[in-house]
Amino acid sequence: MNLTQWDPFRELEEMSNRLNRAFTRPAPSATAKSDSLAMVDWSPSVDIVETAEDFQVKAELPEVKREDVKVNVSDGLLRIEGERRFDKEDKSKKYHRVERFYGSFMRSFALPDGVEAEKARAEFKDGLLTVRLPKSAKAQPRSVDVKIG
Numbered sequence: 001m002n003l004t005q006w007d008p009f010r011e012l013e014e015m016s017n018r019l020n021r022a023f024t025r026p027a028p029s030a031t032a033k034s035d036s037l038a039m040v041d042w043s044p045s046v047d048i049v050e051t052a053e054d055f056q057v058k059a060e061l062p063e064v065k066r067e068d069v070k071v072n073v074s075d076g077l078l079r080i081e082g083e084r085r086f087d088k089e090d091k092s093k094k095y096h097r098v099e100r101f102y103g104s105f106m107r108s109f110a111l112p113d114g115v116e117a118e119k120a121r122a123e124f125k126d127g128l129l130t131v132r133l134p135k136s137a138k139a140q141p142r143s144v145d146v147k148i149g
Contacts, residue, residue: 042084042101048109055115055133059107062127069124071131073117078131081106114138 047058059080061069069082086102089095111117115133122131 042103042105043107044080044105046080046107046109054135055112057109057129057131057133059129059131060127061124061129064127066124069129071120071122071129073111073120073133076111076117077108078111078120078133079106079108080129080131 045060047056049056049058057078057080061082061084064082064084068085069080072079072081081104083104084102111133114136116136117133119134120131122129124130
């Protein structure tokens with residue numbers, strides 16, 4: 001048996017995430033059965049990292065096909081949208097619990113000044129979408145020696 005150290009802050013964060021998901025879910029429609037597999041909108045987790053050369057946006061998109069994802073950069077805004085589809089319900093299977101989210105998603109992020117949007121590129125591998133937004137040459141940090149007079 002593996003022992004793990006209890007982290008109360010991790011549990012608080014998990015509880016906060018559950019509450020956020022509960023309040024951002026759309027209300028079930030009146031026609032949907034309570035035990036049906038209702039499709040709901042979801043929001044994939046994203047990390048945004050800045051390096052000396054670029055900004056990197058990494059989005060977790062497990063079980064999303066490459067052709068179901070669109071990435072667009074325009075007017076200082078990065079937009080990632082797509083859909084995770086639920087396979088048709090198989091009558092030979094009995095679902096006891098379905099907790100993963102399915103349906104369409106859309107995330108958008110304001111880009112800082114100095115990003116060369118026309119040179120943006122994206123890579124999709126193993127359920128991870130990585131969008132690289134290079135910084136312009138004038139936005140690159142540089143060091144200047146100042147002489148003391």
